[in-house]
Amino acid sequence: VIRDLVRRLERRRAIRRRRPTAYPDPHVKWIRRATRGEIHYSLDHLLDRAVMELPTGDPVLEIGSLCGLSTNLIAYLLRKHGRPNAFFTTDPWTFEEETGDSVPGSAIPIADYRDLIRRQFETNVRFWNADRLPHSFALPSDEFFVAWREGCEATDVFGRAARLGGPLAFCFVDGAHAAENVRRDFENVHAHLVRGGLVLFDDSDPYGRHPHIYGVVEDALGRGYELLADYPGHLIRKVDG
Numbered sequence: 001v002i003r004d005l006v007r008r009l010e011r012r013r014a015i016r017r018r019r020p021t022a023y024p025d026p027h028v029k030w031i032r033r034a035t036r037g038e039i040h041y042s043l044d045h046l047l048d049r050a051v052m053e054l055p056t057g058d059p060v061l062e063i064g065s066l067c068g069l070s071t072n073l074i075a076y077l078l079r080k081h082g083r084p085n086a087f088f089t090t091d092p093w094t095f096e097e098e099t100g101d102s103v104p105g106s107a108i109p110i111a112d113y114r115d116l117i118r119r120q121f122e123t124n125v126r127f128w129n130a131d132r133l134p135h136s137f138a139l140p141s142d143e144f145f146v147a148w149r150e151g152c153e154a155t156d157v158f159g160r161a162a163r164l165g166g167p168l169a170f171c172f173v174d175g176a177h178a179a180e181n182v183r184r185d186f187e188n189v190h191a192h193l194v195r196g197g198l199v200l201f202d203d204s205d206p207y208g209r210h211p212h213i214y215g216v217v218e219d220a221l222g223r224g225y226e227l228l229a230d231y232p233g234h235l236i237r238k239v240d241g
């Protein structure tokens with residue numbers, strides 16, 4: 001217990017020393033001001049690095065979009081760095097914190113809340129990316145990968161047809177946080193990821209709220225992935241396989 005406490009304190013100190021910094025781009029500031037989100041502002045550096053280091057022109061995938069903050073940032077960075085990769089996103093807009101049929105403390109149906117978030121996503125993404133909309137799907141990631149494996153033609157939430165399937169160049173993992181979900185997301189991504197492909201895990205601080213996500217990162221590092229960055233998320237690259 002004491003050793004664990006000491007490690008936690010050291011880790012916290014190390015994080016403080018790193019001094020989180022905002023990504024120095026005014027456009028990102030404007031996107032962030034307009035879009036409610038659940039990613040740390042320092043993560044923008046890792047999103048930027050992932051886009052800069054995309055190994056191929058294969059598709060990019062985001063698991064977990066909420067109101068579209070990370071979606072808009074990734075889409076912007078793809079434009080900024082002149083990367084032509086198709087961009088797919090998936091989110092069923094159902095929330096781990098749900099406890100019943102209504103929003104806690106109210107009679108508002110939970111279905112209406114889900115619908116509100118999804119409409120915010122659509123509005124935000126259309127506003128910032130009208131000329132290059134991602135292919136977004138309202139699916140849990142497991143179902144998205146079933147469709148991806150089958151190579152289906154599907155209609156996205158913006159009403160556009162898209163052919164699914166094939167290799168992936170980068171995946172941002174920020175969907176359901178339970179250990180089994182994150183592990184399955186990683187395995188599904190791994191199965192499609194090109195050599196040199198990248199995975200960015202949010203919420204993966206070993207001493208944060210979801211230490212099991214760091215466990216998935218550690219396993220990947222033992223299976224032919226290299227670590228590119230470890231704060232405020234973990235960015236890894238597939239070296240073998």
Ligand SMILES: C[S@@+](CC[C@H](N)C(=O)[O-])C[C@H]1O[C@@H](n2cnc3c(N)ncnc32)[C@H](O)[C@@H]1O
Nearest residue numbers: 037038064065066069070093094140141175176
């Ligand atoms: C932490 S939020 C994502 C935050 C977002 N990336 C941002 O930039 O603000 C997690 C999201 O995962 C979604 N989610 C829940 N279960 C999921 C699943 N099985 N597959 C994909 N997404 C899921 C939730 O609807 C929620 O929008």
